[in-house]
Each structure stands twice: as C-alpha cells, then as structure tokens.
Amino acid sequence: MEFRHLGRSGLKVSEISYGNWLTHGSQVEEDAARQCVQAALDEGVTTFDTADVYAGTKAEEVLGRALKGVRRESLEIFTKVYWPTGPGQNDRGLSRKHITESIHGSLRRLQTDYVDLYQAHRFDHETPLEETLKTFDDLVRQGKVLYVGVSEWTADQIGRALKIADEMGFDRIVSNQPQYSMLWRVIEAEVVPLSRREGVGQIVWSPIAQGVLTGKYLPGQQPPEGSRATDASGSAMIARFMRDDVLTRVQDLKPVAADLGLSMAQLAVAWVLQNPNVSSAIVGASRPEQVRDNVKASGVKLDDDVMKRIDDVLGPVVERDPGRTVSPATRP
Numbered sequence: 001m002e003f004r005h006l007g008r009s010g011l012k013v014s015e016i017s018y019g020n021w022l023t024h025g026s027q028v029e030e031d032a033a034r035q036c037v038q039a040a041l042d043e044g045v046t047t048f049d050t051a052d053v054y055a056g057t058k059a060e061e062v063l064g065r066a067l068k069g070v071r072r073e074s075l076e077i078f079t080k081v082y083w084p085t086g087p088g089q090n091d092r093g094l095s096r097k098h099i100t101e102s103i104h105g106s107l108r109r110l111q112t113d114y115v116d117l118y119q120a121h122r123f124d125h126e127t128p129l130e131e132t133l134k135t136f137d138d139l140v141r142q143g144k145v146l147y148v149g150v151s152e153w154t155a156d157q158i159g160r161a162l163k164i165a166d167e168m169g170f171d172r173i174v175s176n177q178p179q180y181s182m183l184w185r186v187i188e189a190e191v192v193p194l195s196r197r198e199g200v201g202q203i204v205w206s207p208i209a210q211g212v213l214t215g216k217y218l219p220g221q222q223p224p225e226g227s228r229a230t231d232a233s234g235s236a237m238i239a240r241f242m243r244d245d246v247l248t249r250v251q252d253l254k255p256v257a258a259d260l261g262l263s264m265a266q267l268a269v270a271w272v273l274q275n276p277n278v279s280s281a282i283v284g285a286s287r288p289e290q291v292r293d294n295v296k297a298s299g300v301k302l303d304d305d306v307m308k309r310i311d312d313v314l315g316p317v318v319e320r321d322p323g324r325t326v327s328p329a330t331r332p
C-alpha cells in the first residue's frame, strides 16, 4: 500500500481507503463486514470512511466494533455530518446544534475519543457558513476532530469557506469528498484546479462506479443476484450508470485491463489515482475478496497511451458537467 498526504496537511492516508456506505448495517451481515475490514487491514489500508447517516447510524457502530482492538494511532477514521440522523428539524444540516450532537454520537458509536477527519457531507444553504466553520474549529480545539473536510461542495463553496477560515483564523478545510471515476469526472473543470491551488485533497467515492466498472453488469441482461443493483437501498444510486450505452462501452474496457494484467476493478481504482489531486480512493466491498482485488491498484501507473485508450473507449458516456455537483436547496 502506498500513502499520500491529505491535501496539503501533514496527515498521511492510505491511497486506497475502505468505506462502508450501503454495506455495513445494511446489505451485508456483521460477519462479512468484519471480514472486509480485516481484509483491508491485512492489505495495508489504514484509512476508513463512514458517516453518521449510513444505515441509520448502524454503519458507524459496525465499523467501531470491527476496528476495536486495532492500535488507534495506526488508523485514520473519517466520518461525516449533514444528512438526517433523526426525525427532528435539528437532526440534520450543519448548524452548531446538529454538528455538536452528531460528533458526540459518532464518537460513541465508533468507540474512539477523536476522528481524524470530520466532513460536511453536503453544503447547508440554511446555515451561515461562519457558524459551521466556527463549530468545526471548536471541535478541532477540543481535540474531538483532527482535520476538517467537506463532501460534494462546489469550487465556489470551497473557495468561500477557505476565505472565511483565513479571515477568521479558523482551521482550514483540507479535503473534499466527491464522486469521481472514469465515468463521472465532474470535478475536473472547477473543483480540482481550485483545490490544487489551495492545498485541498480529493478523497473520491465510488471509483468503481458502485461496481459498474468491474464489467459485471451486462447490457440487456438482469444484474447478477446479490449485486448492488439488486439491493433495495443501493439500486437507486447505481441507476444512473445502468444504461446499455454505458454498460456496452464498459465491456469494451476489458481488453484494456487484460493488456495491463489488471482486473477491471483495479483499472478503475488505478485510473482515479493517476490524478495527483486525489489523496485517496474510497472503495466499498460486500465481500473480502473484492477488497483484496481492489487494493492491488495501489502504486499502478497508467501511461498516457492507456489513459487515451480509455477516453476513446468511453467517449460520450463520460459525465463532465461541473453543474452536477449539487447540494439540496433546503435541508433534507
């Protein structure tokens, strides 16, 4: 496993991290979840990503139990706040009240005194940015949070937050967590250039497009039994890629991967890691074999010819519109 700095911060993270959205506390049983975490640890993954909202807070509990007994200093544990964790009007968003209550719940469920990175899971249009940033800064001073990041924020939102932090002397955002894969490149036009200038690293999610880039979904056919596309909570999000034009072009990537001696999942993860602004690729897995497959992408270099071949194969099905980075207009 190779390691990278999280943005311009002093923190090092494994360039492949393990995330438990849709799996822990939901799609997979606790035993499979523990096996996936153990496989990640065995393969040198030190960085683990979760969120208060995953599986209605159960995912943090499962991760906390799975990591129990592992030397805390050898781990980087990331979680997030924003999406609803309860029925109340203040059980969501980035107000001082919700952030403060949510971090306490996360620390209890994760069985840790601090998280290494605390991320605003979306932009909250209903809370003054100063209130959110001041609250994050307070958590850093209290030692409950070591670094602060955001997720799916636009370049403009990240830029505004950095300006306020600089003016007010608040801790600066060190990372953004966007969706990024060969099929979804919406950060490249605006978010990445700003982030490179400002020292913000990308921790990218769904680098395998939720399993689509493994090539296991065939055009015109039913998805394989037990795959995410058949899962009640997973099928909605993966739907954007489950089109025959996308699935056909993904099949055409198979010779590219084969020529390099890589699995399709490894090619997909290696592809996002070619972008120097990416600090880590967060992979998900429903089975430990998937973790062992995916982590082998660490350290793989893809030359310009390969990158061009991939672009030629995927052609028009790649999404590049920066306008696709959106947070809800009002709190969910």
Ligand SMILES: NC(=O)c1ccc[n+]([C@@H]2O[C@H](COP(=O)([O-])OP(=O)(O)OC[C@H]3O[C@@H](n4cnc5c(N)ncnc54)[C@H](OP(=O)(O)O)[C@@H]3O)[C@@H](O)[C@H]2O)c1
Residues within 6 Å of the ligand: 018, 019, 020, 021, 022, 023, 049, 050, 121, 151, 152, 177, 178, 204, 205, 206, 207, 208, 209, 210, 211, 212, 214, 216, 226, 227, 228, 229, 265, 282, 283, 284, 285, 286, 287, 289, 290, 291, 293, 294
């Ligand atoms: N910030 C955000 O808003 C946000 C949003 C989404 C995710 N995330 C983070 O990013 C993490 C990763 O997202 P993701 O799970 O969508 O990432 P992903 O790595 O693109 O997809 C993971 C899924 O693909 C399938 N898969 C993975 N490796 C495979 C392999 N080698 N062979 C066959 N199938 C394979 C598995 O699903 P099946 O076996 O079920 O098919 C697995 O659960 C999440 O856990 C979370 O931490 C963040």
